[in-house]
Amino acid sequence: MRLPSPLVRGAVGACVVAAASLVTSVVPESSWVASLPITSELRATLPGRMTGLTFMVAGLGLMVWAWLSVGRDVLAGVRHRITPLVIAWSAPLLLTPPLFSRDAWSYAAQGALVAKGFDPYAVGPGALSGHIVEAVDPMWMATPAPYGPVPLAYGGALARLTLDPYLLMLAHRALALLGIVLIAWAVPRLATACRVDPTIATWLVVANPALITHGLGAAHNDVLMLGIACSAFAVALTGHWGTAAVLAGAAAAVKLPGGLVVIAIAAVMSPLARPRLRLASLAIAGVVAVVTLATIGELTGVGSGWLSALGVPGLVRSPLSIANLIGLGAAALLSWLGENTAAKQALQLVRLVGMLTALALIAALGLRSSIHNAARAVGFALLAVILLGPTAHDWYFVWSLPFLAVARPGRRLTTALVGTSTILTIAAPLNSSLRGALIPTLVTTSLVLVVLATLLPNLPTLQPARPARVPATTV
Structure with missing residues (x-):
């Protein structure tokens, strides 16, 4: 039996993810999603939510499988048109609720703060009431916005037209779509300038399911x-x-x-x-x-004023940050030794050392990199901010992806980028939407491990049959 093409497999996977999001995503109680006849019943029960999560992981697995299949061909020198794949895999996610994260609802509420004359860098969404804050994560209700003026001004302008949180969320997804279009325009040009095959770079970055699901699907x-x-x-x-x-x-x-x-x-x-x-x-x-x-x-x-709110993301003690892991470990050890005062200061001190180390590395990269290594320098600088900063969410790792993908990645770096993207995509449902839910977390973790065990053994076969480079061009 002949398997469906990667385009079809990825599109089916995206449709499954879109359908599952109607059950698994947090949505405002006033939205149309909350009152859908079948999915609303599934949302109301634990077995129903587990069904949704099972389909979500399965859909993500299909998307990653399709992406890896295309990658095997592309790395072997087979020509592929990447743009139709990206469109087919992205289109089903355009109107869905935000995947894996509730940040998009915070964006909508912060825009409403601007529209109503509040300073989003002084107050949080808790200053508002009504439908606009129904789906905002309680953790962020009292915190100021850590984002720059562009998304806030954009959100404020749209919130003057409507305060429907779902429409505002879709408007922020439109910004994410614009971002993907810009990445799709830039990556082939950067790859060509760096003597990397633009088709391989476009597959690795633009068609990457981590970018599509975390970026477009979650509307970050x-x-x-x-x-x-x-x-x-x-x-x-x-x-x-x-x-x-x-x-x-x-x-x-x-x-x-x-x-x-x-x-x-x-x-x-x-x-x-x-x-x-x-x-x-x-x-x-x-x-x-x-x-x-x-x-x-x-x-x-x-x-x-947002510069004073940059520490807000640090409220999340993410284990993906090396600084957090060391700081939390030191705090636990000092607390066990009875040094409670030092334990409270340990995390902040380690975070400070981590940021200073990241700044030193960024300075070294900025001064020593040649033009051919400039992309790699930016990619590693962003990784330093992620790993040594006060917090690191799973989608943050997408920051460095375009720059490292065009930096003449060898076998090891290519495998690392593909493997990390695979893990971050399949494990995405374990994000904050499951926080505190023990049974869903355990079940989803088991599903994720099963799918990863099926997909990750394919990574050693994803190696270029020839150097992934093209002749230099004048830029």
């Missing part, structure tokens, strides 16, 4: 940040580094880590990597980006 504004940052690098390679630095500031105006693309812009400005020239280039590009960031804040009326 990280995708817009990433799309603008990738575009900034691509524009810099055409010689328009001033425009590129402005775009870097715009990326930071979505989320601050996007501004790290100035490392690559500076490498374009001074490709010989002489320390003085590189430092001057970093300073010039950085100043332009910072001025752009401040200007956007003033023009939108949102301001720069």
